[in-house]
Amino acid sequence: MGVLAAERIKLTSTRSPWWCSAVVVVLAIGLAALFAAVARGTAGSEGSPDLTVDFATSGVTGFGVMVLMIMATLTVTSEYRFGIIRTTFQATPNRSKVVATKALLVGVYAAALTLVLALVAYAVAKAIGGEAATASMDLSNSDSVRAIYAVPIYAFLGVVLAVGVGVLVRQSAAAITLIVLWPLLIESLLGAFGSFGRNVTPFLPFANISRFYSTSSTMAGNWHWGPWGSLLYFAAFVAIVFGAALVVLNQRDA
Numbered sequence: 001m002g003v004l005a006a007e008r009i010k011l012t013s014t015r016s017p018w019w020c021s022a023v024v025v026v027l028a029i030g031l032a033a034l035f036a037a038v039a040r041g042t043a044g045s046e047g048s049p050d051l052t053v054d055f056a057t058s059g060v061t062g063f064g065v066m067v068l069m070i071m072a073t074l075t076v077t078s079e080y081r082f083g084i085i086r087t088t089f090q091a092t093p094n095r096s097k098v099v100a101t102k103a104l105l106v107g108v109y110a111a112a113l114t115l116v117l118a119l120v121a122y123a124v125a126k127a128i129g130g131e132a133a134t135a136s137m138d139l140s141n142s143d144s145v146r147a148i149y150a151v152p153i154y155a156f157l158g159v160v161l162a163v164g165v166g167v168l169v170r171q172s173a174a175a176i177t178l179i180v181l182w183p184l185l186i187e188s189l190l191g192a193f194g195s196f197g198r199n200v201t202p203f204l205p206f207a208n209i210s211r212f213y214s215t216s217s218t219m220a221g222n223w224h225w226g227p228w229g230s231l232l233y234f235a236a237f238v239a240i241v242f243g244a245a246l247v248v249l250n251q252r253d254a
Contacts, residue, residue: 031059076166
């Protein structure tokens with residue numbers, strides 16, 4: 001509990017978590033309102049966008065979770081940058097406990113925040129979009145419900161992954177670059193190479209978690225498992241990276 005209290009104080013006494021949280025709130029609600037307004041304005045016309053639950057919450061899943069992952073990485077790399085990590089490990093020699101507690105605390109916070117924002121984004125999109133544009137957002141559909149509760153699951157796992165990357169890399173700029181370029185550039189490029197892309201996409205971690213929170217069952221790729229299999233794949237990938245981070249953490253100097 002002492003380690004948890006220390007990590008809570010670190011998280012709440014600095015400005016970056018509050019600014020990051022504010023950015024996530026603006027992205028979640030702002031993009032939901034924007035997409036709903038566009039869908040309402042073009043409803044009934046040819047080529048009008050289909051406003052689904054995962055589309056309405058894409059401000060959270062597309063950019064919000066990434067901001068929270070950057071925040072999670074900074075909770076580690078900032079301590080290395082300013083030398084605070086040495087003091088932390090002197091107070092708590094069990095390094096694995098420190099990092100695991102940090103990942104758990106930030107992960108639970110990210111999951112709670114994104115769950116609330118997913119529900120708010122859904123409500124905002126429903127209110128602005130109107131009945132015609134939001135016909136596909138019926139929560140009686142199991143896929144639509146999954147698109148809601150998948151958001152906090154993704155946020156929690158993404159934060160744990162980001163903490164692991166921060167421990168492995170230690171440098172803020174390098175860790176943030178990796179977190180941003182990995183899903184946005186590297187996986188997109190690999191998936192763009194015709195048949196090679198369709199074969200390799202099912203083995204890309206962020207493509208798998210995207211398939212889990214998406215309501216579309218026709219995502220590009222020669223998939224060998226369903227949405228829940230994709231979640232397990234991403235969770236296993238996160239566990240491997242985080243486990244490797246703990247091993248490296250205990251083997252090298254602080």
